[in-house]
Amino acid sequence: MLGDLIGDEQGQTTGIRVVSVDGGHPHVEASFQATGTLLGVAVTDLGTYDSVMEADGTLFGDGQGCIMTQDGDIITWHGTGVGHMNGSGGFSYRGSIFFESASPKFSRLNGTAGVFEYEEDKDGKNTAKVWEWK
Template identity: 65%
Template sequence: MLGDLIGEEQGETTGIRVLATDGGHPAMETSFQAAGTLLGVDVKDMGTYESVVRADGTLFGEGQGVLMTQDGETVTWHGSGVGRFDASGAVDWRGALFFETVASRFAQLNGIAGVFEFHVDGNGKATAKIYEWK
């Protein structure tokens, strides 16, 4: 069941690299940085994901990253999702994140999936919301 909103962030793309163009389906690597909150705690998020444009024009992506608090606690994440381009060149992603941490205030994340909405506009500005999935 989709649960509470557990995180929100805003950021931007910091790098893009083409990995392959096999069969006319480009694979790209995108890195980003963002700032926001996770379980009400201020965090910075750094991540990289690989995406492939599929035959129908949608995207499939997988990524990983680390969320860090101001005092050095970390939460790592792995995720995957699907994306769709809109007419303006923006991409809307939907998918799931899986967390790992030893930080006690984030311990509940070890046993859940986070369902995300991630929007990247045509200029590389990004916003995200993460919901708990129990």
């Protein structure tokens, strides 16, 4: 069951590289930086994801990152999703995300699954929302 919205952010792609094109399937790595909120706390998110494009244009992505607060709290994440090119010349992804943190403020995220929506435009500007999956 879809639960509460636990995070949202806005950011920018900061780097892209082609990892391989074996078998005619482009494998691309992209990094981003974003700011927003997680559990109502202001955060900065740094992440990298790898995507492979299938012949039909479907994208399969896998990513990881580090979320930081101004107070020095650290939350790591790992996400997996499926996507496609969108009408703006960018990308849309939907998927699942898992968090880990030693911070008492974010301990409720340990063992919690989330679902996300990610949108990116042709200029690399992106937005993401994460809901708790109960």
